[in-house]
Amino acid sequence: MRLPRFEYIEPINFEGALDLLYIHKDNAKVLAGGTDLLVRMKKGLLKPKIIISLKALKELSYIKKDDSYIKIGARTSIADIIASDLIKKEACALFEACEKIGAVTIQHYRGTIGGNILQDNRCIHYNQSAFHRSGRQPCHKDGGKICYARDASDRCNSTCQSDGATALMALGANITLVRKGTERIIDLDNFYTTDGIMPFAMESNELLKEIVIPIQGGKSSYKRLAYRSAIDYPIVSAGVFLKSSDTSKNEIEDARIVVGAIARAPIFLAKASSFLKGKKFNDISAFKKAADISMDNASTFAVHNVGSTLEYRCAMVSEMVFQALKEAAIVTQE
Ligand SMILES: Cc1cc2nc3c(=O)[nH]c(=O)nc-3n(C[C@H](O)[C@H](O)[C@H](O)COP(=O)(O)OP(=O)(O)OC[C@H]3O[C@@H](n4cnc5c(N)ncnc54)[C@H](O)[C@@H]3O)c2cc1C
Numbered sequence: 335m336r337l338p339r340f341e342y343i344e345p346i347n348f349e350g351a352l353d354l355l356y357i358h359k360d361n362a363k364v365l366a367g368g369t370d371l372l373v374r375m376k377k378g379l380l381k382p383k384i385i386i387s388l389k390a391l392k393e394l395s396y397i398k399k400d401d402s403y404i405k406i407g408a409r410t411s412i413a414d415i416i417a418s419d420l421i422k423k424e425a426c427a428l429f430e431a432c433e434k435i436g437a438v439t440i441q442h443y444r445g446t447i448g449g450n451i452l453q454d455n456r457c458i459h460y461n462q463s464a465f466h467r468s469g470r471q472p473c474h475k476d477g478g479k480i481c482y483a484r485d486a487s488d489r490c491n492s493t494c495q496s497d498g499a500t501a502l503m504a505l506g507a508n509i510t511l512v513r514k515g516t517e518r519i520i521d522l523d524n525f526y527t528t529d530g531i532m533p534f535a536m537e538s539n540e541l542l543k544e545i546v547i548p549i550q551g552g553k554s555s556y557k558r559l560a561y562r563s564a565i566d567y568p569i570v571s572a573g574v575f576l577k578s579s580d581t582s583k584n585e586i587e588d589a590r591i592v593v594g595a596i597a598r599a600p601i602f603l604a605k606a607s608s609f610l611k612g613k614k615f616n617d618i619s620a621f622k623k624a625a626d627i628s629m630d631n632a633s634t635f636a637v638h639n640v641g642s643t644l645e646y647r648c649a650m651v652s653e654m655v656f657q658a659l660k661e662a663a664i665v666t667q668e
């Protein structure tokens with residue numbers, strides 16, 4: 335598989351990148367580490383005329399504490415996040431998610447956190463070579479009128495398999511998007527559109543600048559299931575966050591449960607999350623109940639298109655949520 339022809343431009347600063355995106359808009363694609371973008375281009379899923387590389391933008395690579403927030407530059411490598419004591423202490427779910435992304439080569443040499451949360455949705459019927467896809471009618475995401483994953487569906491049901499997105503959503507993160515002349519902040523809860531073709535509420539001339547995680551004093555955890563422990567995407571995952579205002583009361587004040595790799599976007603499960611409020615940190619049966627509620631709710635959105643049977647993946651939602659809740663609760667009590 336060869337890359338299609340394109341013009342490569344490497345702006346030397348953030349403003350330069352914004353100018354280029356303003357001029358070229360839909361004809362251009364941003365390249366961070368390229369581990370998602372270049373693979374899609376090689377498969378002929380994408381043929382941008384221009385590639386705008388963020389390689390020289392060192393100013394987008396940082397992890398810092400600012401008041402009660404952790405701020406992460408979009409071009410920060412996955413390896414830097416894994417190595418950060420601040421992330422490990424205050425945003426453990428993100429640390430655990432990043433540890434599982436791809437393999438050491440992806441984490442250390444190329445993959446960035448910005449590229450991770452902006453990686454395109456995936457589907458076993460779509461993420462195939464051009465030769466494979468040429469043997470059948472194109473599906474919605476490939477410009478056609480059919481969906482192989484869900485019979486008679488008039489829309490694309492491709493799945494968000496980003497580990498980082500699920501963990502960051504559980505942590506209540508927001509992101510800063512910039513285009514020439516303006517800047518906006520959007521919660522991850524509202525950023526994922528649940529449209530398999532256009533999964534993000536983002537314009538083609540916008541750049542992701544920063545990810546912001548509130549430090550809320552709680553504990554978080556991330557669990558995932560994949561066929562292999564490395565070089566593989568999750569087939570189901572769960573990110574959870576538990577908070578207590580008064581640890582002596584041993585009571586959960588706030589909880590966030592997010593399930594990933596099961597639907598068109600990571601799903602924040604409001605019912606399962608609020609069920610945990612007021613429960614004790616050592617109430618294992620409450621965790622089991624919340625995990626089962628999560629499974630019931632997530633099953634409504636589940637799509638059979640990333641491998642394994644849908645029944646198995648739905649059942650594993652409960653297990654991933656349960657494991658993540660137990661881990662976050664134990665750490666909270668330590
Ligand atoms: C073999 C293999 C295994 C993998 N396993 C996993 C896995 O287990 N879990 C997982 O989550 N991912 C996995 N990935 C996907 C990918 O490697 C990671 O998500 C990685 O973090 C993507 O980062 P990147 O910098 O390489 O993204 P890129 O490929 O550079 O970019 C991804 C997308 O984001 C856009 N983009 C990037 N940065 C910006 C920005 N600042 N502003 C605007 N747009 C931007 C690009 O235009 C592109 O559309 C895997 C990939 C491979 C090839």
Ligand code: SF4
Nearest residue numbers: 457473481482490491
């Ligand atoms: S979910 Fe359907 S439309 Fe979307 S990529 Fe898969 S087969 Fe294509």
